[in-house]
Amino acid sequence: xxxxHHVEKATNVGDPQCFKGEAPPAKFKVGDxxxxxxxxxxxxxxxxxxxxxxxxxxxxxxxxxxxxxDEAWDNTDSPEWFYSLLFKQSDxxxxxxxKFEADTLETELSERWLEAL
Amino acid sequence: xxxxxxxxxxxxxxxxxxxxxxxxxxVENPDPPWRVFLESTCEVLNEGSxxxxxxxxxxxxxxxxxxxxxxxxxxxxxxxxxxHSMILRGIITEEDLEKHLKTVTERLNAx
Amino acid sequence: xxxxxxxxxxxxxxVDEVSDFEALEVAVRELCIEKGLFTQADHNxxxxxxxxxxxxxxxxxxxxxxLDEDYKQLCIDDPVKASLEVGINxxxxxxxxxGTPSDYCNPRILVDTPTLKHVVVCTLCxxxxxxxxxxxxxxxxxxxxxxxxxxxxxxxxxxFGLQLPEDVEIRVADSNQKTRYVVMPVRxxxxxGWTEDQLAEIVTRxxxxxxxxxxxxxKADDKRPVIPAIHPYGH
Numbered sequence: 206x207x208x209x210h211h212v213e214k215a216t217n218v219g220d221p222q223c224f225k226g227e228a229p230p231a232k233f234k235v236g237d238x239x240x241x242x243x244x245x246x247x248x249x250x251x252x253x254x255x256x257x258x259x260x261x262x263x264x265x266x267x268x269x270x271x272x273x274x275d276e277a278w279d280n281t282d283s284p285e286w287f288y289s290l291l292f293k294q295s296d297x298x299x300x301x302x303x304k305f306e307a308d309t310l311e312t313e314l315s316e317r318w319l320e321a322l
Numbered sequence: 323x324x325x326x327x328x329x330x331x332x333x334x335x336x337x338x339x340x341x342x343x344x345x346x347x348x349v350e351n352p353d354p355p356w357r358v359f360l361e362s363t364c365e366v367l368n369e370g371s372x373x374x375x376x377x378x379x380x381x382x383x384x385x386x387x388x389x390x391x392x393x394x395x396x397x398x399x400x401x402x403x404x405x406h407s408m409i410l411r412g413i414i415t416e417e418d419l420e421k422h423l424k425t426v427t428e429r430l431n432a433x
Numbered sequence: 434x435x436x437x438x439x440x441x442x443x444x445x446x447x448v449d450e451v452s453d454f455e456a457l458e459v460a461v462r463e464l465c466i467e468k469g470l471f472t473q474a475d476h477n478x479x480x481x482x483x484x485x486x487x488x489x490x491x492x493x494x495x496x497x498x499x500l501d502e503d504y505k506q507l508c509i510d511d512p513v514k515a516s517l518e519v520g521i522n523x524x525x526x527x528x529x530x531x532g533t534p535s536d537y538c539n540p541r542i543l544v545d546t547p548t549l550k551h552v553v554v555c556t557l558c559x560x561x562x563x564x565x566x567x568x569x570x571x572x573x574x575x576x577x578x579x580x581x582x583x584x585x586x587x588x589x590x591x592x593f594g595l596q597l598p599e600d601v602e603i604r605v606a607d608s609n610q611k612t613r614y615v616v617m618p619v620r621x622x623x624x625x626g627w628t629e630d631q632l633a634e635i636v637t638r639x640x641x642x643x644x645x646x647x648x649x650x651x652k653a654d655d656k657r658p659v660i661p662a663i664h665p666y667g668h
Contacts, residue, residue: 219538337453362479
């Protein structure tokens, strides 16, 4: 993964700041319930296997950026919105102890990984 | 199962780890001075032409440690894994490394 | 180590021996430079930068937030700006001037409450908020921590000596993309009237990762894990 492709753009601006305004309008908003799509991984992904098909709530729109799957191939042409998602541990792990029902997990995914519930 | 590299296996078995050296010499620093140099090497290899991307290196490090270097502490295991990854990719050869290691050891011991 | 009368003139003990590992680090690095994979200058730049890093700025950020509600809100609304106030510039501090390829520029401060405890992990590769917290500890990078913290957080936390009641929500933050998380723990009892400096002293690195909670009587992290894991098992 080369970082040199957008050096000029990002210098003194920051990454992901340098992609601000480049994504299409966000499809989801805070509070939306989504399901994580099980897209085929070609070579590289930053979408954890344990999240696939699970349900989550959007808690924050965090930034715009090329998705990691594109960035790994130096493709920064199509930034997407990234979302911070909140999962109940009991939705992720079938045997998560019932008495710890309150426990959650928060992590980020780009828009392509989400579908509305 | 990853094949062992004899030179690295030998260093892993015979090399003295930092915690042992600390005990012998009464030093309390948690990390050897070379740890930060190792981190820098990993960073610069990830930059620019990206000879060894961090994510790949880390995944391989996890595998190599699990299969070959499990009983070696950090950061010693990290330098072994780095050398191993580089040899596997043909970035350096075991022969070159062995040769250079001799030169370096002589030089550092003479200082 | 003996206490001698000439303690003013006694040099600090040094390891007077070159280990095979030390020589290996040098040999690998020099071969890389010889092959033109990077320059000595690039390497030096990184080493100098790394030497500046440590957990103090993050500890001070938390201490300031404990004393100032407006600053605490800034930590939530604009962590890059909040970091500037403790001397850390996420955009220009590092050699590349746009964040490092590994750290990026999107810090987030996770604010604990009495019923919400955050803990940070990176399952994919051990990403960590280095610019404000320094180098990650060895245990943070191990598959043992990374794989188990998302799955069995309470088990792993208890191995680190931390147990929380059922009615506290434990929220594991898995930093899988460009955001880097720092935990702002709850201010502990017994710290009334403390200065920012005094408060910063008890916010240790492990508190900022979320595996420990600050205590008025503790200024250094315990050796971790406290109880080594043998097998992961259900609780």
